[in-house]
Amino acid sequence: MNQSAQNQAANTPSVTSVPLLDLKRQHDPLQGQFAEALAKICQSGWFCLGPDVKQLEEGVAKYSQVKHAIGCGSGSDALLLALMALDLGPGDEVIVPSFTFFATASAAARLGATPVFADIDPVSFNLDPHDVQRKITARTKAVIPVHLYGQCAEMDTLMQIAEAAGIVVIEDAAQAIGAEFDGHRAGSIGHMGCLSFYPTKNLGGAGDGGMVTSNDDALAKKIQLLRVHGMEPRYYHGLLGVNSRMDSFQAAILNVKLPHLDRWTRMRTENAHRYTDMFLEAGLDRALSLPRALPHRRHVWNQYVVRVPDGRRDDLRTFLNEAKIGAEVYYPLGLHEQQCFAYLGYGRGDLPETDRATEEVLALPIFPELTSAEQAAVVARVTQFYDGPAKGHKLAGPNFLKRREGVAKKDLQN
Secondary structure, rough: OOOOHHHHHHHOOOOOEEEOOOHHHHHHHHHHHHHHHHHHHHHOOOEEEHHHHHHHHHHHHHHHOOOEEEEEEOOOHHHHHHOOOOOOOOEEEEEEEEOOOOHHHHHHHHHEEEEEEEEEEEOOOOOOOHHHHOOOOOOOOEEEOOHHHOOOOOHHHHHHHHHHHOEEEEOOOOOOOEEOOOEEEOOOOOEEEEEOOOOOOOOOOOOOEEEEOHHHHHHHHHHHHHOEEEEEEEOOOOOOOHHHEEEHOOOOOOOHHHHHHHHHHHHHHHHHHHHHHHHHHHOHOOOOOOOOOOOOOEEEOOOOOEEEEOHHHHHHHHHHHOOEEEEEOOOOOOHOHHHHHHHHHOOOOHHHHHHHHHHEEEEEEEOOOOOHHHHHHHHHHHHHHHHOOOHHHHHHOOOHHHHOOOOOOOOOOO
């Protein structure tokens, strides 16, 4: 262990555990506002699509720089509704990353369409535009770039490709509210965007919730109808929709939290930069590939994900978990290899960067209220894994060192 790592370990004796996420720290100061907001709803009796939902829709639309934001039951439902608005069905294809949460692809499959899996960029973990270009056919109706871990995909190139092919772009911004590409907010760049308010998200509720964003009046109106069984006026159904109304309790919680979102994002960013500084000072950039914000982007750091090469990721995760350090794998298996998609005929090796990511990625605690002492404890434990007493864990293999050659600190912190 080098001197910096020894100092970090020595200075954090009181830190005995570090959770992956601690929502209690964020929610405790807001309990009074939560209680007041929920009590008002109970008194009003307006539990679904009421004034609180309308307030949230207007607030998120302004925050995301879009004309319309339509609340729904979950982020998964947001993806489903967006595709339903395109009249997607059998015979249609939707290009999606394989390295993402299940809902990105399942929304297309549920409507009878075919998910077409594309590979990712190894640095951003987002869709590789070149592979998207290769996967477009006459049946392609949409592409869904995911802004994974809080960083936008290569949206300018993807939009150019989509426009030339005449296909719709639906941004999966579930992990990326407030993220930006060239100054444009996530969810405002494509034809539609999809947000999730699951509790683990940067803006999380007390349960499920989601939203579809768009600058297209016709699409927004259609989604508003689809979320209520396609009903307008009451009990008259012009469209075959679903029941995906956002409830007022979730909206009320989110309305309390939305004004704090920028501050929480700044705290996440500070934590990300601090991690990078600590890992560099400990010499761990020789063992791990550290995440970085790419040019022209505002990264909102839903996750801080390192790459652990040479087949050691699972061992490091176990080591950290046994030391009561939160660490998780998002995601351990590409969607193209999931059993439910076996009928599509993909196999190991078809998407090499996706395969490599599933073997190497490890998410570390990054929530806003994480302390510098807790971060030092995380870095000290990672150092301990590589530098002793865990035998056999040398600092880095030669292949990894070759891949990392020439990466400068300024690039890691961009």
